[in-house]
Amino acid sequence: MELPQIIILNGCSSSGKTSLAKALQEKLPQQYLNFSIDAVLYALPGSDLAAMQRGEPIQRRGHDFGQLVRAYHYALPGLLQAGCHLILDNAWCERAEKRELLTELAGYRIALIGVHCDLDELNRREQARGDRAIGMAAWEFERVHQELTYDFEIDTTGISPETIADMVFDEIHRDRIWHGAIDSLEHLNMLG
Numbered sequence: 001m002e003l004p005q006i007i008i009l010n011g012c013s014s015s016g017k018t019s020l021a022k023a024l025q026e027k028l029p030q031q032y033l034n035f036s037i038d039a040v041l042y043a044l045p046g047s048d049l050a051a052m053q054r055g056e057p058i059q060r061r062g063h064d065f066g067q068l069v070r071a072y073h074y075a076l077p078g079l080l081q082a083g084c085h086l087i088l089d090n091a092w093c094e095r096a097e098k099r100e101l102l103t104e105l106a107g108y109r110i111a112l113i114g115v116h117c118d119l120d121e122l123n124r125r126e127q128a129r130g131d132r133a134i135g136m137a138a139w140e141f142e143r144v145h146q147e148l149t150y151d152f153e154i155d156t157t158g159i160s161p162e163t164i165a166d167m168v169f170d171e172i173h174r175d176r177i178w179h180g181a182i183d184s185l186e187h188l189n190m191l192g
């Protein structure tokens, strides 16, 4: 049985994607690299990143958030062509964004996983961490899972990242055909 070459964790901000990705990386015997749009955003000038995290506009010439998202999407096939396995954590809020990344990754074996969390718990985590604009999780909550078909879904409310990583580990070792990403892309293309 072959493991997926790409594990996509999709859920809103503070749902626990990165914590889960890090715990899962440690459990997997196969080496997976964990990437998200943060890999591009953390390359921004520090004050631009800080403004973005506060939810404030960035004035610097050349700033284009859509371009940064595309840069993240276009970089991933290069990593895959080099043979890397990837765990991607995304908070996909726009249909075009979902379609563009799934198109870039088409042809690879992908486990598409929905990461859920109770809204009150999301708001609590967002307040506690202090490095995200307040209200971002609630805004994404309504959008992030729309128009997608997952291979399986998990809920991080009240469960530690390590326990959830055990659950995901078991799921990705089950013998199955990974079709969530294929079905989702077909549906997104049909919606136009």
Ligand SMILES: Nc1ncnc2c1ncn2[C@@H]1O[C@H](COP(=O)(O)OP(=O)(O)OP(=O)(O)O)[C@@H](O)[C@H]1O
Pocket (backbone or CB within 6 Å): 011, 012, 013, 014, 015, 016, 017, 018, 019, 020, 089, 091, 125, 128, 129, 132, 156, 157, 158, 159, 160, 161
């Ligand atoms: N299962 C969990 N139970 C309790 N707290 C958690 C859990 N997972 C993550 N957290 C906490 O929630 C906060 C956000 O976690 P994390 O960075 O993993 O979320 P994320 O979904 O990757 O967020 P973002 O998309 O904003 O980067 C952190 O403070 C983390 O410690």
